[in-house]
Amino acid sequence: MNKIKTMAIVALVALSTVSYAQKKVINSNQLPANAQTFIKNNFASNQITSTIEEKENLLSKEYQVILNNGTKIEFDKSGNWEEVDGHNNAIPLKFVPKSIQNYVTKSFPNTHIVKIKKSSRKFEVEISNGLELEFNKKGQFTKIDD
Template sequence: MNKIKTIAITALVALSTIVCAQKKVINSNQLPANAQTFIKNNFAINQISSTIEEQENLFSKEYKVILNNGTEIEFDKSGNWEEVDGQKTAIPLKIVPRNIQNYVAKSFPNTQIVKIKKSLRKYEVEISNGLELEFNKKGQFTKIDD
Protein backbone atom coordinates (compact mmCIF):
# COMPACT_ATOMS: atom_id res chain seq x y z
CA MET A 1 0.00 0.00 0.00
CA ASN A 2 2.86 2.41 0.79
CA LYS A 3 4.29 1.80 -2.68
CA ILE A 4 0.99 2.88 -4.26
CA LYS A 5 0.93 6.05 -2.13
CA THR A 6 4.51 6.83 -3.13
CA ILE A 7 3.72 6.37 -6.81
CA ALA A 8 0.59 8.51 -6.52
CA ILE A 9 2.46 11.30 -4.74
CA THR A 10 5.30 11.15 -7.28
CA ALA A 11 2.82 11.34 -10.16
CA LEU A 12 1.03 14.29 -8.54
CA VAL A 13 4.31 16.15 -8.00
CA ALA A 14 5.36 15.47 -11.59
CA LEU A 15 2.02 16.65 -12.92
CA SER A 16 2.08 19.82 -10.84
CA THR A 17 5.62 20.52 -12.06
CA ILE A 18 4.48 20.24 -15.65
CA VAL A 19 1.61 22.66 -15.00
CA CYS A 20 3.68 25.08 -12.91
CA ALA A 21 4.14 28.58 -14.24
CA GLN A 22 2.68 28.08 -17.66
CA LYS A 23 2.03 31.42 -19.30
CA LYS A 24 -0.07 32.16 -22.32
CA VAL A 25 -1.19 35.31 -24.07
CA ILE A 26 -4.97 35.75 -24.09
CA ASN A 27 -7.42 38.36 -25.35
CA SER A 28 -8.53 40.92 -22.78
CA ASN A 29 -12.12 39.72 -23.16
CA GLN A 30 -10.97 36.37 -21.71
CA LEU A 31 -10.18 38.02 -18.37
CA PRO A 32 -12.60 37.38 -15.51
CA ALA A 33 -15.47 39.89 -15.42
CA ASN A 34 -14.08 41.62 -12.28
CA ALA A 35 -10.79 42.34 -14.04
CA GLN A 36 -12.52 43.65 -17.14
CA THR A 37 -14.65 45.98 -15.00
CA PHE A 38 -11.61 47.19 -13.03
CA ILE A 39 -9.76 48.07 -16.22
CA LYS A 40 -12.81 49.72 -17.77
CA ASN A 41 -13.40 51.85 -14.64
CA ASN A 42 -9.77 52.87 -14.07
CA PHE A 43 -7.97 52.72 -17.42
CA ALA A 44 -8.97 53.14 -21.03
CA ILE A 45 -9.60 49.69 -22.46
CA ASN A 46 -7.76 50.59 -25.67
CA GLN A 47 -4.58 51.05 -23.63
CA ILE A 48 -4.05 47.30 -23.21
CA SER A 49 -0.82 46.13 -24.79
CA SER A 50 -0.95 42.49 -23.68
CA THR A 51 -2.85 40.14 -21.41
CA ILE A 52 -1.21 37.08 -19.92
CA GLU A 53 -2.75 34.13 -18.11
CA GLU A 54 -0.37 32.36 -15.77
CA GLN A 55 -1.11 28.92 -14.37
CA GLU A 56 0.97 28.71 -11.16
CA ASN A 57 -0.06 25.16 -10.28
CA LEU A 58 -3.07 22.90 -10.58
CA PHE A 59 -5.20 25.16 -8.40
CA SER A 60 -3.90 28.67 -8.96
CA LYS A 61 -4.35 30.96 -11.93
CA GLU A 62 -3.37 34.61 -12.19
CA TYR A 63 -3.62 37.28 -14.85
CA LYS A 64 -1.28 40.09 -15.81
CA VAL A 65 -2.30 43.02 -17.98
CA ILE A 66 0.31 45.34 -19.45
CA LEU A 67 -0.82 48.73 -20.70
CA ASN A 68 0.79 50.73 -23.51
CA ASN A 69 2.37 53.13 -20.97
CA GLY A 70 4.08 50.21 -19.17
CA THR A 71 1.66 49.99 -16.24
CA GLU A 72 1.27 46.40 -15.07
CA ILE A 73 -1.84 45.12 -13.31
CA GLU A 74 -1.99 41.72 -11.65
CA PHE A 75 -5.26 39.93 -10.88
CA ASP A 76 -6.09 36.76 -8.98
CA LYS A 77 -8.06 33.90 -10.52
CA SER A 78 -11.36 35.68 -9.77
CA GLY A 79 -10.22 38.91 -11.40
CA ASN A 80 -9.62 40.86 -8.19
CA TRP A 81 -6.65 43.19 -8.50
CA GLU A 82 -3.62 42.34 -6.40
CA GLU A 83 -1.06 44.83 -7.69
CA VAL A 84 -0.94 47.92 -9.87
CA ASP A 85 2.55 49.05 -10.85
CA GLY A 86 2.76 52.32 -12.78
CA GLN A 87 6.48 51.79 -13.46
CA LYS A 88 7.35 55.16 -11.82
CA THR A 89 4.19 56.81 -13.23
CA ALA A 90 1.30 57.80 -10.94
CA ILE A 91 -1.52 55.27 -10.67
CA PRO A 92 -5.19 56.31 -10.46
CA LEU A 93 -5.92 57.49 -6.92
CA LYS A 94 -9.43 56.09 -6.95
CA ILE A 95 -7.98 52.58 -6.52
CA VAL A 96 -6.01 53.64 -3.43
CA PRO A 97 -7.88 53.55 -0.09
CA ARG A 98 -8.66 57.06 1.18
CA ASN A 99 -6.64 56.62 4.43
CA ILE A 100 -3.54 55.78 2.40
CA GLN A 101 -4.09 58.71 0.03
CA ASN A 102 -4.45 61.08 2.99
CA TYR A 103 -1.34 59.76 4.75
CA VAL A 104 0.83 60.05 1.65
CA ALA A 105 -0.45 63.56 0.82
CA LYS A 106 0.18 64.78 4.38
CA SER A 107 3.47 63.01 5.10
CA PHE A 108 5.06 63.12 1.66
CA PRO A 109 3.76 66.18 -0.18
CA ASN A 110 4.80 66.57 -3.80
CA THR A 111 4.99 62.80 -4.30
CA GLN A 112 2.70 60.44 -6.17
CA ILE A 113 1.71 56.85 -5.56
CA VAL A 114 3.30 54.81 -8.34
CA LYS A 115 2.61 51.27 -7.12
CA ILE A 116 0.18 49.52 -4.80
CA LYS A 117 0.01 45.89 -3.79
CA LYS A 118 -2.58 44.35 -1.51
CA SER A 119 -2.59 41.10 0.38
CA LEU A 120 -4.79 39.60 3.07
CA ARG A 121 -3.17 41.60 5.86
CA LYS A 122 -1.65 44.72 4.34
CA TYR A 123 -1.08 47.19 1.55
CA GLU A 124 2.36 48.00 0.21
CA VAL A 125 2.72 51.34 -1.54
CA GLU A 126 5.64 52.81 -3.45
CA ILE A 127 5.78 56.57 -3.89
CA SER A 128 7.58 58.60 -6.53
CA ASN A 129 10.56 59.41 -4.27
CA GLY A 130 11.35 55.68 -4.09
CA LEU A 131 10.09 55.02 -0.55
CA GLU A 132 8.06 51.91 0.09
CA LEU A 133 5.37 52.28 2.72
CA GLU A 134 3.37 49.60 4.49
CA PHE A 135 -0.19 49.95 5.74
CA ASN A 136 -2.49 47.55 7.54
CA LYS A 137 -5.73 46.36 5.96
CA LYS A 138 -7.55 49.40 7.38
CA GLY A 139 -5.14 51.71 5.55
CA GLN A 140 -3.28 52.77 8.69
CA PHE A 141 0.46 53.40 8.28
CA THR A 142 2.65 50.74 9.91
CA LYS A 143 6.19 51.29 8.62
CA ILE A 144 8.58 52.34 5.92
CA ASP A 145 9.81 49.18 4.22
CA ASP A 146 13.54 48.74 3.69
Protein backbone atom coordinates (compact mmCIF):
# COMPACT_ATOMS: atom_id res chain seq x y z
CA MET A 1 0.00 0.00 0.00
CA ASN A 2 2.86 2.40 0.76
CA LYS A 3 4.25 1.79 -2.72
CA ILE A 4 0.95 2.83 -4.26
CA LYS A 5 0.85 6.02 -2.18
CA THR A 6 4.44 6.82 -3.09
CA MET A 7 3.74 6.26 -6.77
CA ALA A 8 0.63 8.42 -6.57
CA ILE A 9 2.60 11.24 -4.94
CA VAL A 10 5.36 10.97 -7.56
CA ALA A 11 2.75 11.07 -10.32
CA LEU A 12 1.09 14.17 -8.84
CA VAL A 13 4.42 15.97 -8.52
CA ALA A 14 5.30 15.07 -12.10
CA LEU A 15 1.96 16.33 -13.38
CA SER A 16 2.25 19.59 -11.46
CA THR A 17 5.62 20.37 -13.07
CA VAL A 18 4.43 19.72 -16.63
CA SER A 19 4.30 22.96 -18.59
CA TYR A 20 0.87 24.42 -18.98
CA ALA A 21 1.74 26.40 -22.13
CA GLN A 22 -1.21 26.72 -24.44
CA LYS A 23 -1.46 28.65 -27.68
CA LYS A 24 -4.68 29.47 -29.43
CA VAL A 25 -5.64 31.62 -32.37
CA ILE A 26 -7.98 34.45 -31.44
CA ASN A 27 -9.67 37.30 -33.27
CA SER A 28 -7.80 40.60 -33.14
CA ASN A 29 -10.80 42.20 -31.40
CA GLN A 30 -10.09 39.85 -28.47
CA LEU A 31 -6.75 41.56 -27.82
CA PRO A 32 -6.60 43.85 -24.78
CA ALA A 33 -7.61 47.44 -25.60
CA ASN A 34 -4.01 48.68 -25.16
CA ALA A 35 -2.78 46.28 -27.85
CA GLN A 36 -5.56 47.22 -30.25
CA THR A 37 -4.77 50.93 -29.78
CA PHE A 38 -1.03 50.33 -30.24
CA ILE A 39 -1.63 48.53 -33.54
CA LYS A 40 -4.08 51.18 -34.74
CA ASN A 41 -1.68 54.03 -33.86
CA ASN A 42 1.50 52.47 -35.26
CA PHE A 43 0.52 49.94 -37.92
CA ALA A 44 -2.71 51.31 -39.39
CA SER A 45 -1.57 50.61 -42.95
CA ASN A 46 -0.95 46.92 -42.21
CA GLN A 47 -3.41 44.07 -41.97
CA ILE A 48 -3.29 41.56 -39.12
CA THR A 49 -2.75 38.07 -40.50
CA SER A 50 -2.78 36.18 -37.19
CA THR A 51 -3.35 36.78 -33.51
CA ILE A 52 -2.26 34.22 -30.93
CA GLU A 53 -2.96 34.08 -27.22
CA GLU A 54 -0.40 32.13 -25.23
CA LYS A 55 -0.90 31.00 -21.66
CA GLU A 56 2.30 29.87 -19.92
CA ASN A 57 0.50 28.98 -16.70
CA LEU A 58 -2.75 29.84 -15.00
CA LEU A 59 -1.65 33.41 -14.27
CA SER A 60 0.55 34.36 -17.24
CA LYS A 61 -0.86 35.35 -20.60
CA GLU A 62 0.81 36.93 -23.63
CA TYR A 63 -0.29 37.85 -27.12
CA GLN A 64 1.48 37.66 -30.46
CA VAL A 65 0.31 39.50 -33.56
CA ILE A 66 1.70 38.96 -37.04
CA LEU A 67 1.07 41.56 -39.74
CA ASN A 68 0.88 41.10 -43.50
CA ASN A 69 4.36 42.64 -43.95
CA GLY A 70 5.88 40.01 -41.64
CA THR A 71 6.19 42.23 -38.57
CA LYS A 72 5.66 40.37 -35.32
CA ILE A 73 4.45 42.20 -32.20
CA GLU A 74 4.39 40.67 -28.73
CA PHE A 75 2.21 42.03 -25.93
CA ASP A 76 1.94 41.25 -22.22
CA LYS A 77 -1.34 40.24 -20.58
CA SER A 78 -2.40 43.90 -20.29
CA GLY A 79 -1.72 44.62 -23.96
CA ASN A 80 1.52 46.55 -23.44
CA TRP A 81 4.04 45.97 -26.21
CA GLU A 82 7.11 43.95 -25.25
CA GLU A 83 8.74 43.34 -28.63
CA VAL A 84 8.33 44.53 -32.21
CA ASP A 85 10.27 42.62 -34.86
CA GLY A 86 10.16 43.93 -38.42
CA HIS A 87 12.21 40.97 -39.72
CA ASN A 88 14.87 43.21 -41.27
CA ASN A 89 12.35 45.86 -42.33
CA ALA A 90 12.21 49.26 -40.66
CA ILE A 91 9.67 49.51 -37.87
CA PRO A 92 7.63 52.66 -37.16
CA LEU A 93 9.37 54.93 -34.67
CA LYS A 94 6.38 56.58 -33.02
CA PHE A 95 6.63 54.36 -29.91
CA VAL A 96 10.45 54.16 -29.79
CA PRO A 97 11.89 56.50 -27.15
CA LYS A 98 13.29 59.67 -28.77
CA SER A 99 16.68 59.20 -27.08
CA ILE A 100 17.06 55.81 -28.79
CA GLN A 101 15.97 57.22 -32.15
CA ASN A 102 18.44 60.09 -31.82
CA TYR A 103 21.32 57.81 -30.82
CA VAL A 104 20.76 55.46 -33.77
CA THR A 105 20.39 58.34 -36.25
CA LYS A 106 23.52 60.09 -35.01
CA SER A 107 25.77 57.06 -34.43
CA PHE A 108 24.65 54.84 -37.31
CA PRO A 109 23.49 57.01 -40.22
CA ASN A 110 21.89 55.20 -43.14
CA THR A 111 20.51 52.47 -40.87
CA HIS A 112 17.09 51.94 -39.38
CA ILE A 113 15.65 50.11 -36.39
CA VAL A 114 14.34 46.68 -37.38
CA LYS A 115 13.60 45.26 -33.92
CA ILE A 116 13.06 46.54 -30.40
CA LYS A 117 12.44 44.64 -27.20
CA LYS A 118 11.76 46.16 -23.82
CA SER A 119 11.90 44.79 -20.33
CA SER A 120 11.64 46.43 -16.93
CA ARG A 121 15.40 47.13 -16.98
CA LYS A 122 16.39 47.82 -20.57
CA PHE A 123 15.69 48.14 -24.28
CA GLU A 124 17.37 45.89 -26.83
CA VAL A 125 17.48 47.32 -30.34
CA GLU A 126 18.59 45.70 -33.57
CA ILE A 127 19.47 47.94 -36.48
CA SER A 128 19.59 47.18 -40.20
CA ASN A 129 23.37 46.65 -40.30
CA GLY A 130 22.97 43.71 -37.90
CA LEU A 131 24.26 45.42 -34.76
CA GLU A 132 22.39 44.88 -31.52
CA LEU A 133 22.37 47.85 -29.17
CA GLU A 134 21.39 47.96 -25.53
CA PHE A 135 19.87 50.93 -23.71
CA ASN A 136 18.85 51.36 -20.09
CA LYS A 137 15.20 51.88 -19.16
CA LYS A 138 15.65 55.66 -19.59
CA GLY A 139 16.74 55.10 -23.20
CA GLN A 140 20.42 55.86 -22.61
CA PHE A 141 22.93 53.81 -24.62
CA THR A 142 24.83 51.24 -22.52
CA LYS A 143 26.57 48.89 -24.95
CA ILE A 144 26.76 47.09 -28.26
CA ASP A 145 25.66 43.52 -27.66
CA ASP A 146 27.74 40.66 -29.02
